[in-house]
Amino acid sequence: MIFNLANPLRFQRLTEKIEPITLNIAIILLLVGLFFCFFGSPPDYLQGETVRIMYIHVPCAWFSLMIYSIIAICSIFSIVFKHTLADLISRSCAPIGACFTLATLLSGSIWGKPTWGTWWVWDARLTSELVLLVIYLGLIIINNAYEDKSKADRYSSILAIIGIINLPIIKWSVDWWSTLHQPASISKFSSPSIDPSMLLPLFIMTFSFFFFFISILLVRVRGEIIQRKIEVIRFNRMV
Amino acid sequence: MGKYKVKLDFFKLVKREIRIMLKNFSIIYSFSTFFVIASLIFVFSVNDISYVKIFYKSIVWIVLIFSIMLVSENFLNEDFNDGSLKELQFLGFSEESIMVSKSIAMWVMIMIPMLFLVPLVFVFFQITLYELINLVINLFLATPSLTLISILSSLFSVQLKRNKIIQFVIILPFFVPMIIFTTSTGTLFESYNLNENQFLILIGIFFITLPVCLMAGRLIMKEINK
Numbered sequence: 329m330i331f332n333l334a335n336p337l338r339f340q341r342l343t344e345k346i347e348p349i350t351l352n353i354a355i356i357l358l359l360v361g362l363f364f365c366f367f368g369s370p371p372d373y374l375q376g377e378t379v380r381i382m383y384i385h386v387p388c389a390w391f392s393l394m395i396y397s398i399i400a401i402c403s404i405f406s407i408v409f410k411h412t413l414a415d416l417i418s419r420s421c422a423p424i425g426a427c428f429t430l431a432t433l434l435s436g437s438i439w440g441k442p443t444w445g446t447w448w449v450w451d452a453r454l455t456s457e458l459v460l461l462v463i464y465l466g467l468i469i470i471n472n473a474y475e476d477k478s479k480a481d482r483y484s485s486i487l488a489i490i491g492i493i494n495l496p497i498i499k500w501s502v503d504w505w506s507t508l509h510q511p512a513s514i515s516k517f518s519s520p521s522i523d524p525s526m527l528l529p530l531f532i533m534t535f536s537f538f539f540f541f542i543s544i545l546l547v548r549v550r551g552e553i554i555q556r557k558i559e560v561i562r563f564n565r566m567v
Numbered sequence: 568m569g570k571y572k573v574k575l576d577f578f579k580l581v582k583r584e585i586r587i588m589l590k591n592f593s594i595i596y597s598f599s600t601f602f603v604i605a606s607l608i609f610v611f612s613v614n615d616i617s618y619v620k621i622f623y624k625s626i627v628w629i630v631l632i633f634s635i636m637l638v639s640e641n642f643l644n645e646d647f648n649d650g651s652l653k654e655l656q657f658l659g660f661s662e663e664s665i666m667v668s669k670s671i672a673m674w675v676m677i678m679i680p681m682l683f684l685v686p687l688v689f690v691f692f693q694i695t696l697y698e699l700i701n702l703v704i705n706l707f708l709a710t711p712s713l714t715l716i717s718i719l720s721s722l723f724s725v726q727l728k729r730n731k732i733i734q735f736v737i738i739l740p741f742f743v744p745m746i747i748f749t750t751s752t753g754t755l756f757e758s759y760n761l762n763e764n765q766f767l768i769l770i771g772i773f774f775i776t777l778p779v780c781l782m783a784g785r786l787i788m789k790e791i792n793k
Contacts, residue, residue, distance in 0.1 A: 407786065459740045466737040473733050474726070482790045483723060486783050487737060493779070494740075 336553045339413055343546040351543040357536035364529035378442050379526070385435040387534040388428045391541060392460060393495060395425035399467070400492045403485035413549075415481035416556075418488060419471050420548035424541060426464035432457060444508060452501035453509035456494060463491040477556070577664050580655070584672030591641075598638045598677055599684055605630040610691055623692040624702060624750045631681070631706075632713065632742055636735060638677060639717040640724065642669065647725045653792050662785040670714045678710040708769040709749045712776040716741055719780045722787040745772055 365383040372379035399421045405414035437447045467484050474480035502511045609626045613619050646652040689699040720738035748768045
């Protein structure tokens with residue numbers, strides 16, 4: 329199935345069908361999620377209304393890590409199997425991941441001012457997330473630096489694989505070091521410490537962001553495929 | 568016999584790198600000069616010397632990172648441009664051995680002389696002898712990782728004809744853990760006496776850096792020679 333879709337043309341045809349569906353689902357979930365965020369969930373007893381930033385901040389943070397994981401997996405695929413599609417996906421994911429990371433940092437900063445009394449602290453979680461943003465920027469720069477795109481893809485794959493080191497640091501930084509940032513409230517191994525009335529909008533927003541990410545990714549991958557086609561046509565004309 | 572030959576060849580490779588470094592002595596000279604001048608500029612930029620005394624380790628490390636990255640670029644570019652990088656691979660040397668030999672040569676010819684320059688910091692920054700010893704141990708343990716990462720960064724940029732600054736943007740984030748642990752060794756040494764653990768972390772960073780850089784270096788070298 330995966331290898332069948334590895335053909336860029338087949339994938340392009342598939343994205344044309346899927347993309348409008350995912351975008352519509354994302355918009356509907358976003359509207360429902362925003363309703364629950366503002367009207368369906370109570371303010372926090374300690375943080376008050378500022379807790380609502382969490383509904384943006386937490387999904388963005390999850391996606392910043394998830395997108396990097398996708399890039400890393402695609403990079404391994406690209407190096408081992410030399411999949412063109414894996415290159416296209418990792419290339420398309422980098423700016424989206426950077427945007428999610430930036431949104432995480434900005435929303436966290438806006439939340440930090442009323443809660444911690446400062447916009448920024450050099451806390452292990454915040455610092456490692458900032459490093460993730462810089463790695464994303466490095467990937468974007470590398471993707472655009474080389475004239476030969478296949479070389480750029482290979483180099484960015486190598487950089488992405490090196491950058492995997494940062495993912496466990498971000499995830500467990502709150503456990504390894506004593507940080508101002510609170511530890512994870514939602515864990516796979518224990519029941520969540522968030523009230524269900526807050527958990528519901530959080531999950532709706534997460535799914536909304538997921539479908540939004542998929543639709544943006546599909547548009548970007550399609551764009552990359554078209555761009556490469558244009559380059560091939562130009563090259564053939566020159567020859 | 569076979570093992571012995573491989574061993575001998577590797578040492579020949581290291582010897583070759585050191586010879587090249589000695590021929591291009593200007594690299595060592597310019598590195599040392601840059602290191603001293605850049606450190607001095609920090610002192611000039613701060614009116615109160617007490618601040619410099621607090622941040623001496625950070626200043627030394629930042630200057631060191633930039634100077635080593637500038638040097639490593641020359642180091643690999645020549646080999647790439649004259650084709651000897653390709654030739655070495657053609658002769659049967661593995662990418663890892665090429666990278667390790669370059670790192671060893673760079674560490675011996677640049678980092679070790681740099682350790683002799685560090686006492687200048689002792690004079691300029693007015694730090695205590697105790698702090699100086701701490702800094703030297705710190706540099707001695709952390710510079711092997713630094714060398715490996717800087718060689719990797721120059722490998723990334725070796726095929727770039729313009730915009731060489733990219734190598735800094737790509738690699739600088741990976742210096743963050745090193746900077747954090749190297750600059751925290753001194754304070755722990757004084758207050759909690761946990762310096763041994765902190766220094767062990769530097770050795771630990773090296774053992775993480777070594778396989779990662781070798782793996783990445785191998786992949787990049789293969790890509791360069793395609």
